[in-house]
Amino acid sequence: SSLVLALGAGYAQYVTPYKGPYVIERRGTGFSLALEWHPGMRLRLAVESGWTTFYSYELKDVETSFGRTDASLRLSAIPLLAVFSMPIVSAFTLHAGTGGYFVRSHATSFAETVDVVRFAQGWVVAASWDHAVVWGFRFGTAVKWYGATEFGDGSLLLQLCAEIPIVSW
Numbered sequence: 001s002s003l004v005l006a007l008g009a010g011y012a013q014y015v016t017p018y019k020g021p022y023v024i025e026r027r028g029t030g031f032s033l034a035l036e037w038h039p040g041m042r043l044r045l046a047v048e049s050g051w052t053t054f055y056s057y058e059l060k061d062v063e064t065s066f067g068r069t070d071a072s073l074r075l076s077a078i079p080l081l082a083v084f085s086m087p088i089v090s091a092f093t094l095h096a097g098t099g100g101y102f103v104r105s106h107a108t109s110f111a112e113t114v115d116v117v118r119f120a121q122g123w124v125v126a127a128s129w130d131h132a133v134v135w136g137f138r139f140g141t142a143v144k145w146y147g148a149t150e151f152g153d154g155s156l157l158l159q160l161c162a163e164i165p166i167v168s169w
Contacts, residue, residue, distance in 0.1 A: 001037070001038065001039050001040050001168070001169050002037075002038045002165055002166075002167065002168040002169070003035065003036070003037060003038075003165075003166040003167050003168075004035075004036040004037075004038055004163050004164065004165055004166060005033070005034070005035060005036075005163070005164045005166055006032070006033070006034040006035075006036055006046065006048075006161060006162070006163050006164075007032070007033055007161065007162045007163075007164070008030075008031065008032040008033075008050070008142055008144075008157075008159035008160065008161040008162075009029070009030070009031045009032075009159055009160060010029070010030060010157060010158050010159035010160055011027070011028075011029065011030070011157065011158045011159075012027070012028045012029055012030035012052050012053050012155045012156070012157045013026055013027060013028075013155065013156045013157075014026040014027075014028070014053075014054050014055040014153070014154070014155055015145070015154050015155060015156045016152055016153050016154045018055065022057055022059060023057070024055040024056065024057045025055060025056045025057060026055055027053075028052070028053025028054075028055075028056070028076075028155075029052075029053055030050065030051070030052035030053065030144075030146075030155065030157040030159065031050045031051050031052070032048060032049070032050035032079075032144070032157075032159065033048070033049055033050050034046040034047065034048040034049075034083065035047050036085070036163075042086050042087060043084060043085075043086055044084065044085045044086065044087075045082070045083070045084060045085075046082075046083040046084075046085065046095075046097075047080075047081070047082060047083075048079060048080075048081045048082075048083050048097065048099075048124070049078060049079055049080055049081075050078065050079055051076065051077070051078050052076065052077055052079070052146055052155050052157060053074075053075075053076050053155070054075040054076060054077060054103075054148075054153045054155055055074075055075050056072070056073060056074040056075065057072065057073055058070070058071070058072040059071045059072070066110065067110075069109050069110045070108075070109070071107070071108065071109040072107070072108045072109075073105065073106070073107045073108075074105075074106045074107075075103065075104070075105055075106075075153065076103075076104050076106070077101040077102065077103045077104065077146070077148060077153070077155075078101065078102040078104070079099065079100075079101050079122070079124065079146060080099050080100055080101070080102070081097040081098065081099035081100075081122070081123075081124050082097050082098060082099055083095050083096070083097030083124060083126075084096055084097060091129050091130055091131055091140070092127070092128070092129050093127070093128045093129075093130075094126070094127055095124065095125065095126040095127070095128065095144075096123075096124070096125050096126075097123065097124045098121075098122070098123050098124075099121075099122065099123075100119050100120055100121045100122050100148075101119070101120050101122045101146070101148040102117055102118075102119055103117070103118055103119075103120050103148055103151060103153065104116070104117045105117075105118075120148040120149065120150035120151050120153075121148075121149050121150055122146065122147050122148040122149050122150075123147050123149065124144055124145065124146050124147070125144070125145050126142055126143060126144040126145070127142070127143050128140060128141065128142035128143075128161060129141055129142075130161060130163060135165075136164075136165035137162065137163065137164060137165070138162070138163040139160075139161065139162050139163075140160075140161050141158070141159065141160060141161060142157075142158075142159045142161045143156070143157070143158055143159075144156070144157040144159065145157075
């Protein structure tokens with residue numbers, strides 16, 4: 001048995017269809033941090049968190065009933081997930097988990113800023129490939145799909161990953 005710290009960082013793409021009168025920026029970044037328990041059998045358990053961008057937009061010189069203004073909105077999320085994983089072959093692993101997301105909406109208009117954070121149930125599915133380097137360290141890539149169910153938001157992440165062994169027994 002062992003505890004492993006898994007780190008990931010990379011590209012995030014908002015994948016949920018968006019219907020609105022303006023174009024949104026779907027590209028961003030995503031980071032993940034997981035504490036994994038490898039019990040010496042195929043099924044593993046982890047607690048995962050991190051941060052990801054969902055989408056953002058900026059509007060210039062918008063006409064409103066209160067006057068003209070610039071407006072912007074950025075939607076991001078912090079996952080808090082219980083993730084089960086299973087190595088299929090030595091370097092390829094499938095992951096699935098459930099939990100939720102602290103979804104943050106950061107809006108600015110008329111020189112005022114509003115931050116709203118709300119918890120939404122959600123899930124993650126992922127596939128990763130890694131390679132042992134030295135002293136138990138593993139490096140590789142992962143493809144993750146984060147889904148915040150309540151709001152219908154989802155992001156596809158492509159990450160570079162590192163697994164760092166903490167303790168073995």
